Amino acid sequence: MLDPKLIRGDLQAVSEQLKKRGVVLDVVRLNTLEEQRKALQVKTQDLQNERNIRSKAVGQAKAAGKNVDDILKEVKDLGDSLKATEEQFEKVQAELNEYLALIPNLTHESVPVGKSEEDNQVVRSWGTPKKFHFTPKDHVDLGAQHNWMDFSTGVKLSQARFVVLRGPLAKLNRALAQFMLDMHTELHGYQEICVPFIVNSDSLFGTGQLPKAKEDLFSLMGDNELYLIPTAEVPVTNTIRDEILESDQLPMKYVCYSPCFRKEAGSYGKDTRGMIRQHQFEKVELVQIVRPEDSYQALENLTMHAEAVLQKLELPYRVMVLCTGDIGFTSAKTYDLEVWLPGQDRYREISSCSNMEAFQARRMAARWRNPATGKPELVHTLNGSALAIGRTMVAILENYQDEDGRIHIPKALQPYMNGVEVI
RNA sequence: GGAGAGAUGGCUGAGCGGUUUAAAGCGGCGGUCUUGAAAACCGUUGAGCUCGCAAGGGCUCCGGGGGUUCGAAUCCCUCUCUCUCCGCCA
Numbered sequence: 271m272l273d274p275k276l277i278r279g280d281l282q283a284v285s286e287q288l289k290k291r292g293v294v295l296d297v298v299r300l301n302t303l304e305e306q307r308k309a310l311q312v313k314t315q316d317l318q319n320e321r322n323i324r325s326k327a328v329g330q331a332k333a334a335g336k337n338v339d340d341i342l343k344e345v346k347d348l349g350d351s352l353k354a355t356e357e358q359f360e361k362v363q364a365e366l367n368e369y370l371a372l373i374p375n376l377t378h379e380s381v382p383v384g385k386s387e388e389d390n391q392v393v394r395s396w397g398t399p400k401k402f403h404f405t406p407k408d409h410v411d412l413g414a415q416h417n418w419m420d421f422s423t424g425v426k427l428s429q430a431r432f433v434v435l436r437g438p439l440a441k442l443n444r445a446l447a448q449f450m451l452d453m454h455t456e457l458h459g460y461q462e463i464c465v466p467f468i469v470n471s472d473s474l475f476g477t478g479q480l481p482k483a484k485e486d487l488f489s490l491m492g493d494n495e496l497y498l499i500p501t502a503e504v505p506v507t508n509t510i511r512d513e514i515l516e517s518d519q520l521p522m523k524y525v526c527y528s529p530c531f532r533k534e535a536g537s538y539g540k541d542t543r544g545m546i547r548q549h550q551f552e553k554v555e556l557v558q559i560v561r562p563e564d565s566y567q568a569l570e571n572l573t574m575h576a577e578a579v580l581q582k583l584e585l586p587y588r589v590m591v592l593c594t595g596d597i598g599f600t601s602a603k604t605y606d607l608e609v610w611l612p613g614q615d616r617y618r619e620i621s622s623c624s625n626m627e628a629f630q631a632r633r634m635a636a637r638w639r640n641p642a643t644g645k646p647e648l649v650h651t652l653n654g655s656a657l658a659i660g661r662t663m664v665a666i667l668e669n670y671q672d673e674d675g676r677i678h679i680p681k682a683l684q685p686y687m688n689g690v691e692v693i
Numbered sequence: 694g695g696a697g698a699g700a701u702g703g704c705u706g707a708g709c710g711g712u713u714u715a716a717a718g719c720g721g722c723g724g725u726c727u728u729g730a731a732a733a734c735c736g737u738u739g740a741g742c743u744c745g746c747a748a749g750g751g752c753u754c755c756g757g758g759g760g761u762u763c764g765a766a767u768c769c770c771u772c773u774c775u776c777u778c779c780g781c782c783a
Contacts, residue, residue, distance in 0.1 A: 329711030
């Protein structure tokens, strides 16, 4: 959510900024609603004040043993008009909030302006794509050879975009999670956290998945409105919802392993082959809660922590800065890490690291007490995948294959595979 | 799943229809005293919204939502959560 004061104070500037994202604000409607809000709020509060004063007079008159019939009649009419005004005010307020909740974050000035994925820019590259003296297979063919990666059973158990992993690949999946968690806790100073994989709508509103991306969430049947998490970002970031943190608690750095569930509603026909786009996948997520002045340095650090995983696994990748047209709803600046996939002969996204600034914090009422002012102020929140485990497995299969279709295990990962060097 | 009890500021806890503008204690912060500290004493200490150039006003919040009333922390309905006991259970 953007600062309502900013929208009120300089709607034109906000509107210009959002145009870079391809979002057109209904300036006239917003102005109209805001004028109505102001008038109705003032009127409501005046009437409430009046009611409070009169009601108190009733009490005093009664205590003094006077007759209160006249005052009572007077205040009753006041109550009626108050109720009507309050209803109007709440209606306008709700309409305004509904609109505000759908406005995306403003992008940082360093974010390149662009329309689509095509306009994202390469920031840096690491490693060189390996030359194979044979035609490399893709992960689907490699995974199928011993029935280690089984999509048809996934369909039988659930539906399309689910997979069953067996034997060495199931173990590789577990090893990767363990390896990443150890790296971030031991080398990068994150605290491991284990959270619910089912969350309520308040949490999803807090991190910005609701109301806008509701169609991409799996919801649970039952009386309560509950959803499967699309990312650990939701429960982990929401741990500080409605909190006022002391300054010595910052920065908070959490690493969390979790499954993620996404309907992929907008991706019909995209990546239908293989493990790239599944309804359920696992991920190790980094979340940082920081002071506002530290958030852009934190974004650089967090991105490097994600990169470190790829470097340890010796997987070639490049860092992209997403342009204004491709960046996510809640983000002010995002770096995507793209890993080289020989089977597809191109780079594919394996991590996304973002600074949300105060966008989520405002939705969550997540604050810290600034010692300089003594007042509660909004924190900045960041998160990034480090990494998506399914896609990392895909990258290892395709990059570490030999002519026989065997997979060599990256050195750093061997201790997590009981010393096995090849599968 | 069944029965009962409860939810009040950072914490403990009073209030159960009208000087509550939420008592009191603890904690926090500032001060006096002290070489320094402790103790004691004094003062101070919630959040959000809003009007205003400012000074300074006003409104809302006692788990969430709704209702009764001129007036609700207090009465009613409902949901959520916590605790105790019973049942079931990885």
